Amino acid sequence: MSSHAHTSDPNSPEVYVQYEDIGQQQETYIVGMWSFMVTEIMFFAPLFFVYFLYRSNYQPDFFAVSAELDWKLGGLNTVILLLSSFTMALAVHYAQKNKVKQQLACLLATVACAFGFLVVKYFE
Helix, strand or coil: CCCCCCCCCCCCCCCCCCCCCHHHHHHHHHHHHHHHHHHHHHHHHHHHHHHHHHHHHCHHHHHHHHCCCCHHHHHHHHHHHHHHHHHHHHHHHHHHCCCHHHHHHHHHHHHHHHHHHHHHHHHC
């Protein structure tokens, strides 16, 4: 590995030690994101295919079961999931800023949302 130069410009991005230059570092971000996207597609595409296959073959059953769903509990679970995503993103933000107390508070809020989600699922 090459020695990496430290610049005095605070606006220039930091090149981590395992990379040769900023171009290589940014390329790994792109490759990593594309790898993530491909694996998500490979995982969820068959699930959606099977769902639509079953839905088309068993339409009366899907219609009958959908009448039993409670839209209020489903909406509450959606709000809980969105809130937990927000608190987790805040926890990552505070971790990057080295604000441990705020990070732990956000992580606890995320765990509380997880338990809330499970409680709503129990009643749903």
